[in-house]
Amino acid sequence: MTNDAATVPLRGPIAPPATIGMLGGGQLGKYALMAANAMGYRTLVLDPDPSAPSGVVANDHLVAAYDDPASLRRLTIDCDVITTEFENPPAAALATLAGSTQVAPRPSSVGIAQDRVAEKEFLLDNGFPVGRHVVLDDAIPIADDVLDEVADGGAIVKTARLGYDGKGQRRVTGRAEALAAWAELGGVVCVVEELLDLRCEVSVLVARTSDGRxxxxxxxxxxxxxxxxxxxxxxxxIDPVLADRAVGLAMALADALDYVGVLAVEMFVVGDESGADTILVNEIAPRPHNSGHWTLDVSVTSQFEQQIRAVCGLGLGDSSMTAPAAAMVNVLGDMWFDEPSDIAVEPDWAVVLDEPAATLHLYGKTEPRRARKMGHITVSAPTPDLAARKALALRTAAAH
Structure with a gap:
């Protein structure tokens, strides 16, 4: 984990026409850079993919590896502040940048989010509620009965690093299956999480500046x-009391991390021993998040504009909704294919665009693949139920 004492302190405000650097060229970076450009900033993105979505909107696109010395040097020379759109940039690259230039969120925050073991330890050390789990690590012996307690009723084995969108995960029952899954995942450090009495999953997006706003x-x-x-x-x-609890936990977590930027806190609503609903923290993402894409269309300030405001030390924008409810459905590459064909056919987007309450976002990725996030659809409505039904129906109607 990076030592923030060796980094350039975060100071604001950083106002236009300053230059903002971005590690990562995906859709999250694209929308953040679009917000930055609209506010008058220059932008520079580092991503090895020449067709990266962010590269289309950035003033400059450095097509190179994230640890390429010349590109890192260019970032430190040209940028007033540097941020990231994903949680797995090389730690050494972040440390190099932060030693010369303002980097937000801080490398230490990103380091915690990169490693499920460090993340669990941080949450427990700071008093946040988490589900029962155990770490599988060749360097740390574990008693069979401890693993039995977590896995016997069902569990999920997750790699400590580099897992996202269901990758690097296996569902198991019992110690034998957990150990087999661990081996199947390469014997790397893993976390085994007990299956919970899950009522639903929720997330809170929290924006925080370096001075604690x-x-x-x-x-x-x-x-x-x-x-x-x-x-x-x-x-x-969910119950308003639970919603308030979730928001309070997210704000407290941002403070505990001394976080700067937009942080997504994913949580579980579960039944406690008495059967009542309660909140557990699942994981954090040190960046804008898929579950906040609706803010592009149904919030006064989107999560992406807020990211720019926060990392630049500016005042935070109004996060109020502009409609009573909204729903966002992801558009995956599967929509381009009819089973079992491998021939891609463009979905009928006119169906979505004919709906006044809907907004279509396509990310500009050149190749549709199954399970690849290609875009999303957002619908506003008078109630959450109606928004969800309309969004799902539009996606179904557009698919072949």
């Missing part, structure tokens, strides 16, 4: 399919 959006209710976010519904259809 904080703002949040309404809690999102999330449904995943095969480990990939399928739909987000806002506001979440």
């Amino acid at each position: 904080v703002d949040t959006w309404p809690v999102a209710e999330n449904v995943h399919v095969d480990g990939i976010l399928d739909v987000s519904i806002v506001p979440a259809r």
Whole structure:
């Protein structure tokens, strides 16, 4: 984990026409850079993919590896502040940049989010509620009965690093299956998480500046399919007391991390020993998040503009919703294919665009692939239920 004492202190405000650097060229970076450009900033993105979505909107696109010395040097010379759109940039690259230039979020925050073991330890050390789990690590012997307690009723084995959207995960029952899954995942350090009495999944997006100003959006209710976010519904259809608890936990977590930028805190609503609903923290993402894409169309300030405001030390924008409810459905590459054909056919986007309450976002990725996030659809409506039904129906109608 990076030592923030060796980094350039974060100071603001950084106003236009300053230059903002971005590690990562995906859709999250694209929307953040679009917000930055609209505000008058120059932008520079580092991504090895010449067709990266962010490269289309950045003033300059450095097509190179994330640890390429010449490109890192260019970032430190040209940029007033550097941020990231994903949680797995090389730690050494972040440390190099932060030693010469303002980097937000801080490398230490990103380092915690990169490693499930460090993340769990941080949450527990700071008093945040988490589910029961155990670490599988060749360097740390574990008693069979401890693994039995976690895995016997069902568990998920997750790699400590580099897993996302359901990758690097196996569902198991019992110690033997857990150990077999660990071996199948290459024997790397893993976390075994006990299956919970899950009522629903929610997330809170919180924005925080270096001087401690904080703002949040309404809690999102999330449904995943095969480990990939399928739909987000806002506001979440949970008890208002639980929603307030979730927001409070997210704000406290941002403070504990001394976080700068937009942070996504994913949580579980579960049944406790008495059967009542309670909140557990699942994981964090040190960046804007898929479950916040609805803010592009149904919030006064999007999560992407807020990211720019926060990392530049500016005042945070109004995070109020502009409609009573919204739903966002992901558009995966599967929509281009009819089973069992491998021939890609463009979905009928006119169906979506004919709906006044819907907004279509396509990310500009050149090749549709199954399970690849290609875009999303957002629908506003008078109620969360109606927003979700309309969004799902539009996606179905557009698919072949």
